[in-house]
Amino acid sequence: MARRGKAVICRQNNAPVAVEEIEVESPHRGEVMVKLGACGVCHSDLSAINGTIGMPLPLILGHEGAGTVVEVGDGVTGFAVGDTVISSFVNMCGKCRYCVTGRPHLCDVGAKAIIALPDGSLRTRDAKGAPLNIASGMPLPQAALISCGVMTGVGAVFNTAKVEPGASVLVIGAGGVGLNVIQGCAIAGAGIIVAVDMADNKLELARQFGATHTLDAGKEENLVKTVKKLTGGGADYAFECIGLGKMVEQAFRAVRKGGTALVVGVARGDDNTSLKTASITFEEKTLTGSYYGSARPREDFPRLIALYQAKKLKLDELITRTYRIDEAAQAFADLEAGRNARGVIVF
Numbered sequence: 001m002a003r004r005g006k007a008v009i010c011r012q013n014n015a016p017v018a019v020e021e022i023e024v025e026s027p028h029r030g031e032v033m034v035k036l037g038a039c040g041v042c043h044s045d046l047s048a049i050n051g052t053i054g055m056p057l058p059l060i061l062g063h064e065g066a067g068t069v070v071e072v073g074d075g076v077t078g079f080a081v082g083d084t085v086i087s088s089f090v091n092m093c094g095k096c097r098y099c100v101t102g103r104p105h106l107c108d109v110g111a112k113a114i115i116a117l118p119d120g121s122l123r124t125r126d127a128k129g130a131p132l133n134i135a136s137g138m139p140l141p142q143a144a145l146i147s148c149g150v151m152t153g154v155g156a157v158f159n160t161a162k163v164e165p166g167a168s169v170l171v172i173g174a175g176g177v178g179l180n181v182i183q184g185c186a187i188a189g190a191g192i193i194v195a196v197d198m199a200d201n202k203l204e205l206a207r208q209f210g211a212t213h214t215l216d217a218g219k220e221e222n223l224v225k226t227v228k229k230l231t232g233g234g235a236d237y238a239f240e241c242i243g244l245g246k247m248v249e250q251a252f253r254a255v256r257k258g259g260t261a262l263v264v265g266v267a268r269g270d271d272n273t274s275l276k277t278a279s280i281t282f283e284e285k286t287l288t289g290s291y292y293g294s295a296r297p298r299e300d301f302p303r304l305i306a307l308y309q310a311k312k313l314k315l316d317e318l319i320t321r322t323y324r325i326d327e328a329a330q331a332f333a334d335l336e337a338g339r340n341a342r343g344v345i346v347f
């Protein structure tokens with residue numbers, strides 16, 4: 001049965017978002033329909049609105065969701081009506097070389113299916129990938145955050161970098177993803193966690209999420225030098241969570257010999273990074289990326305829920321404000337102004 005619902009839609013870059021009524025087709029074979037209960041307002045949504053991430057318009061926004069299964073298509077065995085689920089914005093086919101070698105976030109199909117269903121078709125123009133079972137009793141706003149920001153940040157620490165206890169870490173950018181990198185490092189037992197941002201409220205949050213030192217990028221004359229001093233010669237790991245070549249260069253320079261710099265932030269398509277070539281040879285540093293926290297959602301989502309339930313993962317503290325869907329434009333304005341750790345639209 002087709003259903004009607006409200007959606008936040010971007011029809012034009014750099015214009016206010018619209019809240020419109022849409023129709024959602026019934027699930028086809030192998031699909032389920034999910035009634036969203038909460039959806040985080042992520043910086044990637046803002047990047048789609050302002051054109052940093054090029055997306056075909058009109059575009060239904062939102063990819064950090066949690067909700068309840070309301071209808072199942074033919075051939076679905078793993079889900080039943082009433083199941084609570086967290087969405088994954090990366091589709092995972094389970095058959096390609098990346099899926100079968102444990103790196104489903106790099107799935108060949110997923111890359112094609114970021115704005116459609118895996119077969120390329122659309123039911124609502126916003127189908128964003130396979131929902132996954134989660135423990136019932138998990139509050140939906142908190143569950144939604146796991147879907148993108150938490151998975152991306154904590155996953156970069158646990159899965160991509162594999163930060164070990166006692167490590168020294170630099171985190172550039174303390175927004176929705178950066179705060180999760182910081183808390184991931186704290187959970188992993190990092191010794192020194194240096195957080196860098198330009199906004200005082202973000203640096204305050206960084207401390208709350210486990211940063212041992214904070215630096216104001218606007219006031220710091222030589223960021224690399226200061227980080228080297230704090231970490232005794234350079235950080236073991238540096239996480240760039242903004243997506244700016246200039247900051248990637250700083251991250252790379254601030255890691256010690258043999259250290260690893262990871263680019264977690266999503267940069268514009270025309271942004272470049274330049275490195276001193278000789279330092280790549282003599283210092284044996286690694287520069288790599290982390291996409292969606294190298295997520296294996298079926299494995300990682302339950303672990304993140306367990307960490308939250310054990311009071312080790314901060315999710316309540318991430319939600320600065322909740323909004324009604326009609327307040328979507330305000331939610332994006334607050335995001336752009338850096339007022340929230342995370343804003344969540346609750347349905």
Ligand SMILES: [Zn+2]
Binds near residue numbers: 148
């Ligand atoms: Zn996101």
Ligand SMILES: [Zn+2]
Binds near residue numbers: 092098099104109110
């Ligand atoms: Zn695949």
